[in-house]
Amino acid sequence: MNTLTHSSVEERFEALKREGLKLNLTRGKPSAEQLELSWPLLRIRDYRSPSGDDCRNYGPIEGLSEARELFGGYLGVPAKNVFVQGPESLRLMHDVFLQMYKRDAPGGISWERMKSNVRQPYMLCPVPGYDRHHTICRTYGIGMRPVPMTATGPDMDVVEDAVRDPCAVAMWCVPKYDNPTGITYSHETVERLARMETANPGFRLFWDLAYQEHTLEEKAVELPEMLSLCAHLGHLDRPFIFGSTSKVTFASSGVAMLASSDENLAWFRTSLFAQTIGPDRLNQLRHVLFLQSVNGIRSLMQRHRAILKPKFDEVDEILTRELGGRGLASWTKPRGGYFVSLYVPGRASEVVRLAGEMGVELTPAGAAYPIRDEADAHIRLAPTFAPTPTVGPALERVAVAIVKASGG
Amino acid sequence: MNTLTHSSVEERFEALKREGLKLNLTRGKPSAEQLELSWPLLRIRDYRSPSGDDCRNYGPIEGLSEARELFGGYLGVPAKNVFVQGPESLRLMHDVFLQMYKRDAPGGISWERMKSNVRQPYMLCPVPGYDRHHTICRTYGIGMRPVPMTATGPDMDVVEDAVRDPCAVAMWCVPKYDNPTGITYSHETVERLARMETANPGFRLFWDLAYQEHTLEEKAVELPEMLSLCAHLGHLDRPFIFGSTSKVTFASSGVAMLASSDENLAWFRTSLFAQTIGPDRLNQLRHVLFLQSVNGIRSLMQRHRAILKPKFDEVDEILTRELGGRGLASWTKPRGGYFVSLYVPGRASEVVRLAGEMGVELTPAGAAYPIRDEADAHIRLAPTFAPTPTVGPALERVAVAIVKASGG
Numbered sequence: 001m002n003t004l005t006h007s008s009v010e011e012r013f014e015a016l017k018r019e020g021l022k023l024n025l026t027r028g029k030p031s032a033e034q035l036e037l038s039w040p041l042l043r044i045r046d047y048r049s050p051s052g053d054d055c056r057n058y059g060p061i062e063g064l065s066e067a068r069e070l071f072g073g074y075l076g077v078p079a080k081n082v083f084v085q086g087p088e089s090l091r092l093m094h095d096v097f098l099q100m101y102k103r104d105a106p107g108g109i110s111w112e113r114m115k116s117n118v119r120q121p122y123m124l125c126p127v128p129g130y131d132r133h134h135t136i137c138r139t140y141g142i143g144m145r146p147v148p149m150t151a152t153g154p155d156m157d158v159v160e161d162a163v164r165d166p167c168a169v170a171m172w173c174v175p176k177y178d179n180p181t182g183i184t185y186s187h188e189t190v191e192r193l194a195r196m197e198t199a200n201p202g203f204r205l206f207w208d209l210a211y212q213e214h215t216l217e218e219k220a221v222e223l224p225e226m227l228s229l230c231a232h233l234g235h236l237d238r239p240f241i242f243g244s245t246s247k248v249t250f251a252s253s254g255v256a257m258l259a260s261s262d263e264n265l266a267w268f269r270t271s272l273f274a275q276t277i278g279p280d281r282l283n284q285l286r287h288v289l290f291l292q293s294v295n296g297i298r299s300l301m302q303r304h305r306a307i308l309k310p311k312f313d314e315v316d317e318i319l320t321r322e323l324g325g326r327g328l329a330s331w332t333k334p335r336g337g338y339f340v341s342l343y344v345p346g347r348a349s350e351v352v353r354l355a356g357e358m359g360v361e362l363t364p365a366g367a368a369y370p371i372r373d374e375a376d377a378h379i380r381l382a383p384t385f386a387p388t389p390t391v392g393p394a395l396e397r398v399a400v401a402i403v404k405a406s407g408g
Numbered sequence: 409m410n411t412l413t414h415s416s417v418e419e420r421f422e423a424l425k426r427e428g429l430k431l432n433l434t435r436g437k438p439s440a441e442q443l444e445l446s447w448p449l450l451r452i453r454d455y456r457s458p459s460g461d462d463c464r465n466y467g468p469i470e471g472l473s474e475a476r477e478l479f480g481g482y483l484g485v486p487a488k489n490v491f492v493q494g495p496e497s498l499r500l501m502h503d504v505f506l507q508m509y510k511r512d513a514p515g516g517i518s519w520e521r522m523k524s525n526v527r528q529p530y531m532l533c534p535v536p537g538y539d540r541h542h543t544i545c546r547t548y549g550i551g552m553r554p555v556p557m558t559a560t561g562p563d564m565d566v567v568e569d570a571v572r573d574p575c576a577v578a579m580w581c582v583p584k585y586d587n588p589t590g591i592t593y594s595h596e597t598v599e600r601l602a603r604m605e606t607a608n609p610g611f612r613l614f615w616d617l618a619y620q621e622h623t624l625e626e627k628a629v630e631l632p633e634m635l636s637l638c639a640h641l642g643h644l645d646r647p648f649i650f651g652s653t654s655k656v657t658f659a660s661s662g663v664a665m666l667a668s669s670d671e672n673l674a675w676f677r678t679s680l681f682a683q684t685i686g687p688d689r690l691n692q693l694r695h696v697l698f699l700q701s702v703n704g705i706r707s708l709m710q711r712h713r714a715i716l717k718p719k720f721d722e723v724d725e726i727l728t729r730e731l732g733g734r735g736l737a738s739w740t741k742p743r744g745g746y747f748v749s750l751y752v753p754g755r756a757s758e759v760v761r762l763a764g765e766m767g768v769e770l771t772p773a774g775a776a777y778p779i780r781d782e783a784d785a786h787i788r789l790a791p792t793f794a795p796t797p798t799v800g801p802a803l804e805r806v807a808v809a810i811v812k813a814s815g816g
Contacts, residue, residue, distance in 0.1 A: 027466070035455075035464040042453045042690075047443075056443040056658040058435070086494050087688045094683035098506055102548055116524060132682070139682040140510055246685075250464040253690040274540070274547040275502035277654075280495045282450075282661040283688070 009403045013358065016397055021359040023394040028179065028338040029385040030247055030304075037303050038249040041290040047282060055281035061272050063257075067284040071257045073294040075209060075243050076225040082259040083272070085279045089244040089256040090132055093206055096240050096258065097136050099271045100170065100204065106237050106263045108202010111142065111169055123206075124162055124171035126154040128341060128368030128378050130179040130208070133172040137370070144370035147171075149178070153185030156192045163198040170204040176223045177211035180368050180380040181341045182334020184221045194229045194238065205230075207241045211337040213301045214247060216309050220298075221335055227259060237261045245287060247304075247338065248297060255279075255287050311383040314391045315340050322399035328406050331381075338384050341368075342398070345377040347405040352379060354401035360394045417811045421766065424805055429767040431802040436587065436746040437793040438655050438712075445711050446657040449698040455690060463689035469680050471665075475692040479665045481702040483617060483651050484633040490667040491680070493687045497652040497664040498540055501614060504648050504666070505544050507679045508578065508612065514645050514671045516610010519550065519577055531614075532570055532579035534562040536749060536776030536786045538587040538616070541580040545778070550577075552778035557586070561593030564600045571606040578612040584631045585619035588776050588788040589749045590742025592629045602637045602646065613638075615649045619745040621709045622655060624717050628706075629743055635667060645669045653695060655712075655746065656705060663687075663695050719791040722799045723748050730807035736814050739789075746792050749776075750806070753785040755813040760787060762809035768802050 047056045050066055062068065063084030072079040085092060101111040111121040122143030125134060137144050145162060147154045153175065162168050173193070175185040185193075193205060207226050215221065230238045237260070245254030258268065291297050316333055319342075323329050331342045344351050348365035355362050363380045366373035381398070383391050455464045458474055470476065471492030480487040493500060509519045519529040530551030533542060545552050553570060555562045561583065570576050581601070583593040593601075601613060615634050623629070638646045645668070653662030666676065699705050724741055727750075731737050739750045752759050756773035763770050771788045774781035789806070791799050 029466055032462060032465075035462070038464075042455060045450045047450060054440060054443070056446075056661065057440075058437055058659045088684055090685060091683045098510070102506070102509075112520065132685075136682045139679060250690060251466045252686045253464060253688045271547060274544045275499045276496055277498060277540075278660045280661045280688070280691070282658060283691070 009400060012400050013354070013404050016358045016400060019359070021393060023359055023386060023390050023397070024361045025382050025386060025394055026361050026363045027385055028382045030251055031307065031385050031387070033307050034304055034384075035250060037300060038290065041249055041286050044286045044289050046285060046289060049281070049285055049288075053281070055285045059278045059281050061269065061276060061278050063279050064281045064284040064288065066288045067255065067281075070288055070291065070293065071243065071255070072259070074212060074297055075241055075257065075259045077227050077241070077259045081227060081262065081265065082257050083265060083268070084255055084257050084284055085276075086256060087244070087252055087254050087283070088246065089208065089210065089242040089258075092242055092256050092258045093133070093208065094136055095271065095275075096206070096268065097142075098140065099268060101140060101142070103267075103271070105202055105204070106267055108169075108200060114167070114169070119167050121167050121169040124154075124159060124168055125370045126172065126178070127370065128180050128373070128380070129172060129370065130174055131367050133206070133208070134370040146370055149181055149183060151183060153183060153189035156189055160192065160196050163196055163200070163203060166199040168198070169200055169202065170206055172206050172208065174208045174210060175226075176209060176221065177214055177334055177337025179210065179337065180339040182332045182337050182339055184223060184335065187224055190224045190226065190229065191233075194226065194235060195233045203238065205239045207239045209241060209243045211247070212243055213297055214304070214338070215301060215336040216305055216312055217335050218302075227261065231261070237264050240264065248300060249287060249290070253283070255284050308384055310388055311386070311391045312340065314388070315381060315383050315395055318392055318395035318399060322396065323402060329402050338382060340381040340383065342379040342381055343377045344379065344402055344405070345375050347402070348373065348376045348379050350405040351398070351401045354404055355398050358397040358400065360397045360401075362398070417808060420808050421762070421812050424766045424808060427767070429801060431767055431794060431798050431805070432769045433790050433794060433802055434769050434771045435793055436790045438659055439715065439793050439795070441715050442712055442792075443658060445708060446698065449657055449694050452694045452697050454693060454697060457689070457693055457696075461689070463693045467686045467689050469677065469684060469686050471687050472689045472692040472696065474696045475663065475689075478696055478699065478701065479651065479663070480667070482620060482705055483649055483665065483667045485635050485649070485667045489635060489670065489673065490665050491673060491676070492663055492665050492692055493684075494664060495652070495660055495662050495691075496654065497616065497618065497650040497666075500650055500664055500666045501541070501616065502544055503679065503683075504614070504676065505550075506548065507676060509548060509550070511675070511679070513610055513612070514675055516577075516608060522575070522577070527575050529575050529577040532562075532567060532576055533778045534581065534586070535778065536588050536781070536788070537580060537778065538582055539775050541614070541616070542778040554778055557589055557591060559591060561591060561597035564597055568600065568604050571604055571608070571611060574607040576606070577608055577610065578614055580614050580616065582616045582618060583634075584617060584629065585622055585742055585745025587618065587745065588747040590740045590745050590747055592631060592743065595632055598632045598634065598637065599641075602634065602643060603641045611646065613647045615647045617649060617651045619655070620651055621705055622712070622746070623709060623744040624713055624720055625743050626710075635669065639669070645672050648672065656708065657695060657698070661691065663692050716792055718796055719794070719799045720748065722796070723789060723791050723803055726800055726803035726807060730804065731810060737810050746790060748789040748791065750787040750789055751785045752787065752810055752813070753783050755810070756781065756784045756787050758813040759806070759809045762812055763806050766805040766808065768805045770806070
């Protein structure tokens with residue numbers, strides 16, 4: 001039963017404004033409570049790896065061997081197919097992107113060379129999508145072609161049609177618990193991405209497994225492992241797979257990984273050699289000793305889930321209570337990840353503005369779109385960082401903003 | 409008194425070969441004994457910065473404020489003019505390089521645009537120089553013009569002449585305890601670099617202060633601070649200044665910094681935003697708490713010196729004893745840094761080969777040259793990593809190799 005009647009919404013709005021709360025739902029950050037889960041990591045003083053390496057000194061550019069073993073398992077690939085590097089996968093994506101721009105990758109030519117032949121390379125971007133992916137393209141002048149998201153992943157008819165153009169050089173994907181929709185690509189979507197023929201022989205998938213084990217349910221959703229699937233379907237070098245522990249251990253102080261084919265990694269290694277003597281292995285060692293195994297990661301993620309699940313439940317409950325059945329809004333119910341997508345066609349900007357007046361800061365409307373959200377529909381909700389007791393009041397305000405924006 | 413007579417060298421060579429020692433003078437790595445100096449850093453469990461930030465979570469992209477304060481002081485620049493980032497300055501150099509390539513920097517046009525106008529940009533490279541600087545240029549197809557080193561830094565007549573060409577876009581410099589010569593640029597050299605007029609208005613100095621406090625004497629050599637000097641001489645945006653703690657605390661697990669003008673940093677920040685949410689602040693905090701102050705860094709570096717000085721002394725003593733006054737070789741006597749340059753004109757490759765036969769691995773002859781060492785003269789000696797008792801035997805073998813190579 002909705003408690004927000006049209007006649008009461010103005011009153012509620014004014015009352016909530018007067019309360020002067022300050023709530024923030026903009027950032028996909030772990031909460032302090034989640035960070036506490038990894039406290040033993042901060043107590044690790046070891047510097048010698050299980051195999052005897054002194055991790056205080058320079059070591060192999062590919063990362064600590066025990067870390068490659070562990071995070072290969074985490075991503076579902078052999079240790080030899082993963083490089084473990086510094087804290088952020090965003091940096092690895094940026095690096096691979098710039099290398100694709102600057103240097104001929106296996107099977108293709110550099111985007112710079114394409115440009116000098118007056119062909120404008122662009123990337124396919126499921127929309128809504130992760131804003132920092134778009135920032136990379138924007139910063140370096142690579143075009144973006146939006147692809148609509150469906151409940152099973154990007155609209156594959158659109159994708160298969162788009163890759164007939166050789167200027168479509170790559171595609172951003174967050175296939176599991178997508179940022180910001182929370183959707184996981186269906187097996188069929190994944191297989192079509194691995195199987196499709198592309199006009200550009202150097203076409204790549206930027207496969208961002210940011211939320212690989214970040215389930216909100218007892219068991220994580222299954223996603224086919226992309227490296228072996230692409231190999232099986234004859235497109236061995238297609239995927240660059242990214243992962244990190246930013247939301248497993250410590251944001252900004254975790255480790256990041258890149259998995260790909262032997263040939264892609266050999267190609268990427270050349271650029272690594274130009275920018276690093278070797279990654280921070282002390283931090284990799286801490287992670288190996290703390291997490292221990294893929295099962296260790298999974299059980300840690302269950303403890304994250306215990307903290308996060310009530311917040312996501314609260315989002316859904318409040319929105320359902322206040323808006324259910326009224327046709328004013330729809331929203332996703334993610335099975336994992338960090339975000340809920342809220343759709344209020346034609347009113348997203350106004351909702352963000354009104355929520356702001358009641359003290360709730362939301363991500364700017366349209367921020368998840370590479371160019372703009374033509375429908376002014378999408379708002380990304382990020383409930384992870386906010387203390388649990390504040391999620392309800394924040395969502396109540398969002399609901400009031402929606403009713404008010406729709407002339408309630 | 410040389411103990412190596414021409415008649416005895418063959419005998420010595422064979423005898424030393426038979427001993428079957430394995431010694432390595434190739435890598436500019438700290439020794440295990442040096443790494444021990446920073447053991448308290450590994451015991452720091454704090455995650456809250458002095459100003460109260462939770463460093464386990466995402467924070468400002470420019471780095472921890474206390475770290476900017478400390479390392480601004482270390483580089484001699486205001487905190488606002490330094491970004492503190494991940495472990496390696498090499499990565500920052502690579503990043504700035506690629507940004508200069510890809511994006512118009514303040515006052516100039518991108519190297520990519522120059523290329524599309526059929527102008528081939530190149531960097532000036534003092535020779536011998538640091539091989540990884542050359543690797544960056546080589547990896548991305550930027551030319552290198554060698555500039556001879558003198559006892560006071562790069563030959564400034566050559567430099568001033570070279571920068572009359574607008575295709576000279578930047579210059580690599582290790583102005584203090586240079587890699588590999590150990591030379592520190594004279595005040596006159598530094599001032600001429602800051603003052604000179606360049607045909608390319610976007611010309612930049614890549615000012616690599618890798619060995620800022622890495623003195624082998626009681627007091628570090630003085631080098632003018634380049635940011636304020638360039639500002640004073642009307643070329644505010646000329647220097648990008650790099651530093652790191654790779655040889656202060658832990659190699660690969662330290663922190664790195666970039667100092668530059670407000671405008672350069674604002675420009676660089678745009679690219680940082682495309683690649684990082686923020687740097688590893690836990691590690692920055694550990695460094696702040698361990699090092700405490702610039703004086704704290706200096707006193708730690710004196711303890712490094714106590715370990716390193718005997719090794720460098722040994723290099724000079726053995727070479728003097730075995731080769732002094734014979735005209736077969738010359739070498740540098742660095743006042744700081746990590747390397748000795750050894751010159752054996754026409755015989756460097758042969759000396760490296762012969763030393764190898766006696767079990768001493770040396771950096772390949774010519775490795776410090778961007779294209780090649782025409783004179784086949786230069787060998788870089790790196791005595792820091794080798795245990796002190798092995799430095800003498802290694803250098804003895806190098807001396808024997810030199811005498812034998814010169815027909816002794």
